[in-house]
Amino acid sequence: MASTALQRALTEPGPDLRPLPRRVEDLLRETAAPPRLAAHLRAVHDVAHQILDWFAEHYGAVAVDCEAVLFGAATHDIGKTIHTDELSGPGSAHEKAGHRLLLDRGVDERLARFARTHAAWTEPGIAIEDLLVSLADKVWKGKRVPDLEQRVVDHLTAASGQATWQAFIDLDDLLTAIATDADGRLAFQSAHPITG
Template identity: 40%
Template sequence: MLNTKAEAYQLLSCLGASERLLTHVKLVGEAAELLISNFEDMDVQFDANLIRLGTAIHDAGKILHPHELDGPGSMHEPAGEKMLLAQGVQAAAARCCVTHAQWQHGDLSLEELAVAAADKLWKGKREAELELKLIQAIALQKQVDHWDVFTRLDDVFETIAADGSERLQRSRLVTIS
């Protein structure tokens, strides 16, 4: 069971995560923190710790499939979930290994959508369909028109994405998703 992102980073290190992978998940975490802060300002009901843990471990499977750090591939997704579950990580957090990339399928929680969005936004990429799913989840929860949420979150998404080049530069990576 993980309680903090520091514990998550420690677990990844113990499992053999490279510095590149640790840097990546921390940069995704920066984007997630900006989402969390805005959700709090909007009085959204959500589990901030699940978002933090999900972003910290979402690419754990790249420990087992390091070629996917630089290239395409989805083997790391189920492998990461399986590896983390074997380590006693709570299922909701481990599931983010799969849902961060497969957000188009199934009924995802607001937290899972936020992890997936942070994984796009950290590098400056906007994913309209994913952002809309997140906006709709919040609008439904708050029982407001989706345009009320869209107006606020579109600005947030743009602000996070605008710093993507700087985060990419700090990562010293060209492609990690």
């Protein structure tokens, strides 16, 4: 049974945040996830939805595994259920631990990989889905990472044939709009305790 604080983080309306996928909610309850982690995952998941909605409207020719991106955004930090010190401090032990946790619970590698790749977006061969989860994990709080954004632009131009400058402007407009709501998402996350 989930703690009351975790249940609130999963269900409280917040700043128009979409609910997490049911499978993810169940995983967070099973692992007794810290409420703040659940709130964070909801915020990143919602931003990933916004990015994918924009992709569908403006770059429909770019092939993206939307299910994978949404699951990845909703679980990318699940390793922090094990490494709770990384909820309020730096660390990367949660990446490998989260990946293992998901695999051990029967999650396919196609979906589990984001727990280990969300901070590895500079590695060669990273797919557009991994970049989008990384992007959502940055911009949810208003953080802009030019190198990461350029990699997304490169994918957009390669897949769509559009001019690089146009893809850059389009993506910049989207991320600027998303970032304007960062304070509400940060306040939502901060309203939930680190421990259950």
